[in-house]
Amino acid sequence: MAAAPASPPVVAFENVTKQFPNGHVALRNVSLTFPRGEFVVVVGLSGAGKSTLIRCVNRLVTPTAGRVLVDGVDVTSLGDAALRRARAGIGMIFQNYNLVRRSSVLRNVLAGRLAYLPTWRTLLGLFPRADVELALRSLERVGIVEKAYQRADTLSGGQQQRVAIARALTQRPAILLADEPVASLDPPTAHQVMRDLKRLSREENLTTLVNLHFIDMAQEYADRIVGLRAGEVVFDGPAEGVTEQTFEAIYGRRIRPDDLRGAAADEAAAAADGAALAR
Amino acid sequence: MPAKPPFPWRGWLAAFAVAAILAWSWRGTGFSLAVLAQGLPEMGEYLARLTPSAERPWHARYLPEIQARLLETVRIAFAASVIGSALSLPFVLVGTRTLAPARWAYNLGRGFLNLLRTIPDLVLATVLVAALGLGPLPGLVALVFFTFGIVAKLLSDTIETVDPGPMEAIAAAGGTRLQRALFAVFPQVAPDYAAYTLYAFEINVRVAAVLGLVGAGGIGQTLMTDIQLFRYGRIGLVVFSIFVVVLVIDAFSTWLRSRLV
Amino acid sequence: MTPATRTPAAGGGAGPAPGRAGAGTRALRIVWALSAVAALWWSLGGLEVTPERLSRGLPQAGTIIRQMFTPPNWAYLPDVAEGLSQSVQIAALGTFIAAVLALPFGALAARNLSRLAALPLVGKLALNVIRTFPELVLALLFIRAVGPGPFAGVLAVGIHSIGMVGKLYAERIETVDRASLEALSASGASPLEVFRYGVVPEVLPDFLSFALYRFDLNVRAATVLGLVGAGGIGEKIQIMRTAQQWPSVGTILIGVIVLVGLVDYVSARLRARLT
Numbered sequence: 001m002a003a004a005p006a007s008p009p010v011v012a013f014e015n016v017t018k019q020f021p022n023g024h025v026a027l028r029n030v031s032l033t034f035p036r037g038e039f040v041v042v043v044g045l046s047g048a049g050k051s052t053l054i055r056c057v058n059r060l061v062t063p064t065a066g067r068v069l070v071d072g073v074d075v076t077s078l079g080d081a082a083l084r085r086a087r088a089g090i091g092m093i094f095q096n097y098n099l100v101r102r103s104s105v106l107r108n109v110l111a112g113r114l115a116y117l118p119t120w121r122t123l124l125g126l127f128p129r130a131d132v133e134l135a136l137r138s139l140e141r142v143g144i145v146e147k148a149y150q151r152a153d154t155l156s157g158g159q160q161q162r163v164a165i166a167r168a169l170t171q172r173p174a175i176l177l178a179d180e181p182v183a184s185l186d187p188p189t190a191h192q193v194m195r196d197l198k199r200l201s202r203e204e205n206l207t208t209l210v211n212l213h214f215i216d217m218a219q220e221y222a223d224r225i226v227g228l229r230a231g232e233v234v235f236d237g238p239a240e241g242v243t244e245q246t247f248e249a250i251y252g253r254r255i256r257p258d259d260l261r262g263a264a265a266d267e268a269a270a271a272a273d274g275a276a277l278a279r
Numbered sequence: 280m281p282a283k284p285p286f287p288w289r290g291w292l293a294a295f296a297v298a299a300i301l302a303w304s305w306r307g308t309g310f311s312l313a314v315l316a317q318g319l320p321e322m323g324e325y326l327a328r329l330t331p332s333a334e335r336p337w338h339a340r341y342l343p344e345i346q347a348r349l350l351e352t353v354r355i356a357f358a359a360s361v362i363g364s365a366l367s368l369p370f371v372l373v374g375t376r377t378l379a380p381a382r383w384a385y386n387l388g389r390g391f392l393n394l395l396r397t398i399p400d401l402v403l404a405t406v407l408v409a410a411l412g413l414g415p416l417p418g419l420v421a422l423v424f425f426t427f428g429i430v431a432k433l434l435s436d437t438i439e440t441v442d443p444g445p446m447e448a449i450a451a452a453g454g455t456r457l458q459r460a461l462f463a464v465f466p467q468v469a470p471d472y473a474a475y476t477l478y479a480f481e482i483n484v485r486v487a488a489v490l491g492l493v494g495a496g497g498i499g500q501t502l503m504t505d506i507q508l509f510r511y512g513r514i515g516l517v518v519f520s521i522f523v524v525v526l527v528i529d530a531f532s533t534w535l536r537s538r539l540v
Numbered sequence: 541m542t543p544a545t546r547t548p549a550a551g552g553g554a555g556p557a558p559g560r561a562g563a564g565t566r567a568l569r570i571v572w573a574l575s576a577v578a579a580l581w582w583s584l585g586g587l588e589v590t591p592e593r594l595s596r597g598l599p600q601a602g603t604i605i606r607q608m609f610t611p612p613n614w615a616y617l618p619d620v621a622e623g624l625s626q627s628v629q630i631a632a633l634g635t636f637i638a639a640v641l642a643l644p645f646g647a648l649a650a651r652n653l654s655r656l657a658a659l660p661l662v663g664k665l666a667l668n669v670i671r672t673f674p675e676l677v678l679a680l681l682f683i684r685a686v687g688p689g690p691f692a693g694v695l696a697v698g699i700h701s702i703g704m705v706g707k708l709y710a711e712r713i714e715t716v717d718r719a720s721l722e723a724l725s726a727s728g729a730s731p732l733e734v735f736r737y738g739v740v741p742e743v744l745p746d747f748l749s750f751a752l753y754r755f756d757l758n759v760r761a762a763t764v765l766g767l768v769g770a771g772g773i774g775e776k777i778q779i780m781r782t783a784q785q786w787p788s789v790g791t792i793l794i795g796v797i798v799l800v801g802l803v804d805y806v807s808a809r810l811r812a813r814l815t
Contacts, residue, residue, distance in 0.1 A: 058726050080730075087728035098723035103741040111737050115728025122733050136281075149284040164723070171727055301636055304629035308690035308771065315695070318685030325684045351586060358583035361576055397800040398793070401676075401764035402777060406789065409781050410601035415587040416594075489676045493767050496587070499676075506680060518677060525672050 009033035010207040016066035026052035028231040037205040041218040044228035050211040088115035091168025095180040097160040101153035109135040112170030138166040158189035178210040214261035329515030337516040352497035356483035363426025364476040375435040396428040404495040415496030608790030620795040623773035631758035634697025639751040646709025671703025679770035690771025708750045756807040
């Protein structure tokens with residue numbers, strides 16, 4: 001199920017190492033390539049370097065050695081302006097949604113257009129009509145367009161995460177990064193968010209990198225699984241062949257109940273989702 | 280598509296009101312960037328004359344007087360802080376809801392406090408200069424009032440939030456109102472009380488530094504005379520020394536307060 | 541003194557904070573109290589505050605205060621209103637200038653916006669330095685530039701207030717969730733856009749509330765600026781005081797008390813609604 005190997009990689013790590021100023025080595029000589037449209041789940045214990053790995057793609061973290069190529073461009077060497085242009089094409093979703101709480105949902109989603117507009121326009125808050133429509137359409141695609149004019153902090157966690165997805169979509173990205181996107185959500189909502197991510201990734205042919213701790217979710221949604229331990233890639237392969245033993249090898253310990261999110265029956269998730277929409 | 284939210288009338292109305300007030304103020308104060316731009320070179324020249332130079336050095340012989348006046352400034356601030364905060368202690372027996380003997384006494388006390396706090400310190404000092412004569416005394420009295428107002432307010436606010444358990448216990452043991460205050464309340468708020476006194480002292484030093492501009496003693500008096508006599512070298516030195524003293528006392532007092540609470 | 545020395549034991553039995561005052565701390569407290577008294581003695585000694593001066597001055601002060609208010613000069617009220625409204629104008633414009641000019645200072649002094657650790661320190665230092673120059677001293681300086689009158693007062697209030705307002709801004713910005721700013725820069729927003737879309741919406745109501753609070757303080761300040769010739773009601777205080785027109789001074793005082801009280805009340809009400 002791994003995407004066609006013929007197409008050139010959209011994201012490529014070449015011998016990437018990241019050592020933090022305090023001496024902690026988060027990534028050790030990592031080399032990976034991700035082709036267009038692949039839905040990759042990165043698993044590992046906390047502290048294994050998952051978060052650092054995906055943050056190297058949009059350079060929220062700058063590697064200490066090696067190169068990260070995005071569409072053939074080495075992002076590690078970009079200047080400020082070029083980096084912002086590169087980031088415009090990379091959407092990102094966070095564990096705690098990271099919305100601007102006091103702004104409206106629509107404002108939050110429109111923030112995805114900032115890098116595309118001249119600064120004077122954004123400072124005055126003058127978004128082109130097309131961008132507003134794009135933002136509303138993004139909200140529609142995650143099913144919460146009716147909340148557009150509400151303040152972001154009036155929404156539930158699952159709704160906020162969908163706003164964050166809409167914000168990323170509004171960037172019209174080629175790459176989607178998600179850092180523990182469901183860690184703060186209850187099981188039905190978590191599955192709903194993962195289904196949304198997977199569906200949008202398919203529809204837009206997005207190269208998607210998702211950090212997850214839960215092995216059952218990784219198995220359920222991933223095309224390909226990358227396992228990290230202590231900053232090194234210890235597993236890389238299609239999701240089909242992965243078993244509990246694989247995860248035990250990646251984690252270096254036995255699987256525990258808290259490594260599983262728990263399966264939410266589709267009906268239950270849909271019901272919860274419907275309830276959330278009705279609210 | 281969702282319904283657009285209603286037009287934010289209230290926000291726009293408020294913005295319009297603020298704009299109107301600003302326009303009114305602009306006209307009333309003769310604010311003019313042109314005048315400012317024209318005057319800035321002169322002010323720059325004036326400032327340049329205040330900095331030490333070969334023609335206008337900061338003479339060491341100015342120092343004894345400046346030192347004496349600075350000392351007077353600190354003395355005014357210190358004495359006012361101690362007296363004012365001491366006076367606020369008996370006041371809170373009336374001006375605090377939980378300690379007041381009766382509702383009317385509390386209202387009366389609070390009313391007096393609020394009235395006192397509306398009088399700007401330097402206005403009070405000016406009037407007192409007329410009544411008590413030039414010199415540090417009117418400044419001291421003005422700052423005593425000011426300190427009393429601020430410490431009494433902060434202290435009674437704190438007392439109202441304090442744990443009422445000990446007070447009940449003293450009352451249950453047959454303690455009087457004064458005993459409740461002395462044994463149950465004051466021990467709990469003692470560090471806050473000290474911190475408020477220090478805080479008042481910080482402000483008092485700043486105010487005492489300018490009291491002399493209205494004739495109420497301290498370094499400001501030297502500054503006013505020097506300005507009137509165009510003694511540039513001295514003006515610069517005086518302003519600089521005020522600056523240093525205020526910063527040092529501020530830093531010391533802030534440090535002390537951070538250790539208290 | 542006997543009951544007082546028993547306090548800790550009694551308090552320890554009844555209160556939630558037993559044993560805070562042992563014998564050592566009690567001795568320490570007495571030392572503190574004694575040194576405070578000694579320092580007070582030293583301070584007053586240097587100020588020539590003697591019983592004679594007080595006994596001479598206080599009755600005189602009483603006489604003057606009586607003259608002020610029995611009755612105040614109500615015919616002077618229109619002039620008072622004019623002076624007070626000029627004080628309000630000085631405070632309003634000064635506060636506006638400070639609220640705007642404090643923005644770059646506040647952003648600079650906030651620790652979470654800067655990549656360099658030194659920049660916030662420089663910003664905070666600058667704000668402290670600005671705060672140290674009293675309005676009255678600044679007013680004397682600006683009188684040099686623009687001449688005596690309310691304009692100099694506006695500038696003095698405006699510049700001096702930057703210190704406090706900027707500090708409050710910076711502290712508020714520091715409580716903004718860093719992660720939401722990271723999300724914006726991850727989407728390619730420039731630092732200016734991160735500020736505009738991540739910081740401003742979060743802090744704006746509080747910034748307005750700081751400005752209102754400072755306006756409250758500035759109205760007080762603007763009543764005294766006139767004492768050095770920088771406009772407002774203070775000029776009239778100065779004139780009437782020198783002329784010993786006590787009933788008119790009384791009218792002014794009543795006006796100042798009413799105005800400050802009113803502004804205090806309105807500012808507090810508006811601030812309560814903002815947050």
